[in-house]
Amino acid sequence: MFQDQITAQPVIEAGRFILRPLRRSDAGLIAMYTADRRLAEGTRAIPHPLPPGATEAYIARAQSEARTEDVWALDGSANGLAEVLGVVSLTRIEEDQSEVGFWVGPGFWNTGFASEAVSALVAANPHRSRTLFAEVFQDNTGSARVLTNCGFEYLGDAESWSVARGARVPTWTYLKKMA
Numbered sequence: 001m002f003q004d005q006i007t008a009q010p011v012i013e014a015g016r017f018i019l020r021p022l023r024r025s026d027a028g029l030i031a032m033y034t035a036d037r038r039l040a041e042g043t044r045a046i047p048h049p050l051p052p053g054a055t056e057a058y059i060a061r062a063q064s065e066a067r068t069e070d071v072w073a074l075d076g077s078a079n080g081l082a083e084v085l086g087v088v089s090l091t092r093i094e095e096d097q098s099e100v101g102f103w104v105g106p107g108f109w110n111t112g113f114a115s116e117a118v119s120a121l122v123a124a125n126p127h128r129s130r131t132l133f134a135e136v137f138q139d140n141t142g143s144a145r146v147l148t149n150c151g152f153e154y155l156g157d158a159e160s161w162s163v164a165r166g167a168r169v170p171t172w173t174y175l176k177k178m179a
Contacts, residue, residue, distance in 0.1 A: 009070050014120035016079050017113070019072035019088060022062045026073055029084040031055040033105035040164035042140050043103060048164035068092070070126065074104065074117050082108075088117040096130040102146070114146045122150055122176065130178050135160060138170040152176045 012019040022030075031050060033039055040048035047054065062071040074085040086104030093099055100121065104113045122132065134152055136143040137160075148154075152174035159168045 017076035098129040100134040132176040135171045
C-alpha cells in the first residue's frame with residue numbers, strides 16, 4: 001500500500017482560510033453542517049439522519065496513521081471566519097492517482113470557499129499525483145462548477161450510491177492531469 005507516503009499531512013494556505021488536518025474539537029461544527037439533509041444528500045457517505053458518534057468516528061479515521069484518506073478542515077479563524085467552513089479530502093487510488101472530495105457548510109454555499117479549497121489542494125498536490133479524479137452528483141451543478149473552475153475536465157457519466165438518499169445517483173466524473 002501507499003501508507004508511508006501519506007502519514008504526514010501539511011497545512012495548506014488557501015487565501016481566506018487554511019487547510020489543516022482535522023482535530024477532535026472540530027466535531028461540533030462538522031456535526032452541525034453534516035446533519036443538514038441537503039449537505040448529506042450531496043455526498044456519497046454522509047448518512048441522514050446523522051447517527052450519534054458518526055462525526056467523532058470520521059475524525060478518528062481522518063487522524064489515524066492507517067487512514068486511506070487525507071482530510072483537511074477549511075479553517076477561517078485567522079480571518080474572523082468559522083474554525084470549520086467545510087472539508088476537502090484526497091483519497092489515494094493508486095500510487096500516482098488520487099480522488100478529490102469536498103463539501104462546505106450550507107451557510108457558506110456560493111461564497112467561493114469550495115473553489116478556493118480545491119484550487120489550493122490541487123496547487124499543493126500533497127500526494128504528488130499525476131492525475132486527480134473527482135465525481136459529483138448530476139443534480140449538484142454547483143460542485144460541478146467548482147471542479148471546472150479548478151481545471152478539471154469532464155470524463156464521463158457513472159453512478160454512485162448515496163447513503164443519505166438510500167439510492168444510486170447519476171454522477172459526472174472529472175479528471176485533472178497534473179504537470
